[in-house]
Amino acid sequence: MNKAELKSQLKTLMVEGLKLEDVQPEEIDDAAPIFVEGLGLDSIDALELVVLVEEKFRVVIPDEEVGKVAFASVNALADYIAAQQT
């Protein structure tokens, strides 16, 4: 799967998996922060998103340190997943 497709799937996963009623996947900026600013998700969303991403893309986010970097933005997450899958 190419990066564009991966990012699209990630955005759909976020909106549908976290039930973000007021956001369309296409509206999510690739480079914008996901937490606190930007999309404005909080720590509970973070926990849920980790589970959703690990299940769907068969990757592991071993700890908070790794998670912080991987989940900085949609771009960062796509890079992390792509790296894990090679």
Added chain:
Amino acid sequence: MRRVVVTAAGSINALGRGVAAFAAALREGRSGIGEISLFDPTGYRTRYAAQVAELEPPAGLSPAVLRRASRSDLLALVAAEEALRSSGWQGERDGIGLVLGGSTGGMLASEEYCRRTTLGIAGAKPSMALGTPVSTSGDFVAHVYGCHGPRLAISTACSSGGNALGIAADWIRQGKAQAVLSGGTDSLCRMTFSGFNSLQALDPAPCRPFDRDRAGLSLGEGAAMFLLEDLDHARARGARIQAELLGYGVSADAHHITQPRPDGGSAALALARALAESGVSRDDIDYVNAHGTATPANDATETRALKHCLGARAYRIPVSSTKSITGHCLAAAGAIEALACIIALREQFVPPTVGLVHPDPECDLDYVPGEARPTALRTVASSSYGFGGNNTTIVLRRFED
């Protein structure tokens, strides 16, 4: 001793959104019990419950709150919003305390989470189970409306709402807070339906309190919230005073996990303690809003308790069950019924027991069958008898300077 007054109220239940909608239904003797649509009742003894028709969240809630608030939380938020808005409270709400009765909490959402994870259906978000503790509703209300006073969740089954009001009044008398947002909330869910169904405590038809043919209760859902306030504080800010909470009494059956003690002895004790704390005699009570669940056991026991405590007075005053109108709203019941009493005091009428058609020789008091009755009311009592023998009675009076 400090006097405790009610300076605002908020309501949502099967009769509608807002205190006015509830008052109209009480006046008209209109029941909110109908066929449940929240989930499929196939296989249960009954299809009936008093379900809230449309649950629109209050305006202005953040997306994060909307994503996570359970049905019980939303009911509490709606009622709290109306109470705070109508209270005329100016400025910071920092010192406002919060005591909220709850029993099922986020159970409806947790059930859905468990159902999906067990059956492998998509859409099971762990945060659906986060709202399970009953304290969550109070947390949401305090968070959304900025109340930073002391906060407590009360969970004593069907008497939670009454106990919450009593505790809030105690805090005001003790000087812990000058104003406390207090009441109860509960939503319908499969667990309570199943639970009461297993106990064979649900009437296949809409409930008929004190009727010879009564066959059990009808569940309901909703929330009622009040701003309870120290009288001096209320006067100083020019608040409109709706009623006075004179006192409350609590007792415990220590008899059985669900059945009341048959002689009604400790239910009578709760009423006696409420009268004593309120400084009123049995002859001062003009109306009793009964627990009146319409189970064969409760109604007979409650009748005995009333006679035991009030003596001959029990035969001379109206006693009605508004659960015939609102259904049994569990932890919200005591608060919803306190609101019925406040409306009754304000408008000087007694709400009826709907569905009471055939008198039961064992229940021979005046239960105001069918129609509301204009009545001079000064002091009233509202009783709630929770599972496990948690008996609570509160006493309310028209405000007199």
